[in-house]
Amino acid sequence: MKRFLWALLALPLSVLAVEPSATATAPVAAAPMVNSGVAGQLTQLVFGLLLVVGLIFFLAWLLRRVQQAGPAGKGQVIELIGSRALGPRDRLLLVQVGNEQILLGLSPGTITALHVLKEPVEVPDNSEKATPEFAQQLLKILGKDQKDKK
Numbered sequence: 001m002k003r004f005l006w007a008l009l010a011l012p013l014s015v016l017a018v019e020p021s022a023t024a025t026a027p028v029a030a031a032p033m034v035n036s037g038v039a040g041q042l043t044q045l046v047f048g049l050l051l052v053v054g055l056i057f058f059l060a061w062l063l064r065r066v067q068q069a070g071p072a073g074k075g076q077v078i079e080l081i082g083s084r085a086l087g088p089r090d091r092l093l094l095v096q097v098g099n100e101q102i103l104l105g106l107s108p109g110t111i112t113a114l115h116v117l118k119e120p121v122e123v124p125d126n127s128e129k130a131t132p133e134f135a136q137q138l139l140k141i142l143g144k145d146q147k148d149k150k
Contacts, residue, residue: 079096081094094121096120099120102117
């Protein structure tokens, strides 16, 4: 992978090395220099663009690899049970930490513990209720059933 990256980095520089120098004094060579200059610049532009796009894909691949190496989601202690929007920027969150459930108020810049529940709230395991109405209608139109996903 490193060879490929170095090859992509070296391509625009190799195009510069191939271009004829501006010190040529022959009048016959002047006409091809204009064409090769534009072609060389276009080639350098294309290779530079390919380098940037390749670098973006490489960084995305690297980020995905680093995230997979992190802690697995199954071993997390904190779990979001539910949430409710109170306004455009304010929410209520029900979070389970170990055996306790905590009701949190979330607003821009602050998170406030509102209440620690003595008895945990039982959450229905029905996935169809958790799906918004629009998504349910869209799945019905597309002919896909939620039960097929499991």
